[in-house]
Amino acid sequence: MVPDNFVTADVYPFAARNTVKQVEEGFDLAPKFDADGLIPCITTEAGSGEVLMLGYMNVEALWRTIATSEAHYWSRSRQCLWRKGETSGLVQQVVDMRIDDDQDAIWLRVHVSGSGASCHVGYRSCFYRSVELGGQAGKTARLTFMEPAKTFDPKHVYGDAPNPTKL
Numbered sequence: 001m002v003p004d005n006f007v008t009a010d011v012y013p014f015a016a017r018n019t020v021k022q023v024e025e026g027f028d029l030a031p032k033f034d035a036d037g038l039i040p041c042i043t044t045e046a047g048s049g050e051v052l053m054l055g056y057m058n059v060e061a062l063w064r065t066i067a068t069s070e071a072h073y074w075s076r077s078r079q080c081l082w083r084k085g086e087t088s089g090l091v092q093q094v095v096d097m098r099i100d101d102d103q104d105a106i107w108l109r110v111h112v113s114g115s116g117a118s119c120h121v122g123y124r125s126c127f128y129r130s131v132e133l134g135g136q137a138g139k140t141a142r143l144t145f146m147e148p149a150k151t152f153d154p155k156h157v158y159g160d161a162p163n164p165t166k167l
């Protein structure tokens, strides 16, 4: 467990980014956070390889994920640290964490507890719709649902909690 008072920036064990050689071919984690202090994270199901979601981590979310082997993200809509599964029980147990060549993107391979779903809409993957290719100008591209049914009922799981999807 990471203690709750674990918030001081200078205790996070990330290396400074000094040279391209170090970042691309070195052995130290030296993540690059964007102007908002975030790094994008693609999360896939460790067994099937299915893409579950795209999330963002701030420094603390990344470090808590490393320290606990449970996926933590920064919720941009709610502006708070988000331990995945805190409300739903659908915790993402991290099997493997990868960082890309220039260390500005994370890939988590996870096992999801409970029903195995990762999407707040109730689907297994956030990417539950496929976009029809070969479209025409002036004609709205159509979407096809790729999962036959929701894995869980979001109303039942989240109750009256505000929907994180914003227009």
Ligand SMILES: [Zn+2]
Binding pocket: 053, 118, 119, 120, 121, 125, 126
């Ligand atoms: Zn989703």
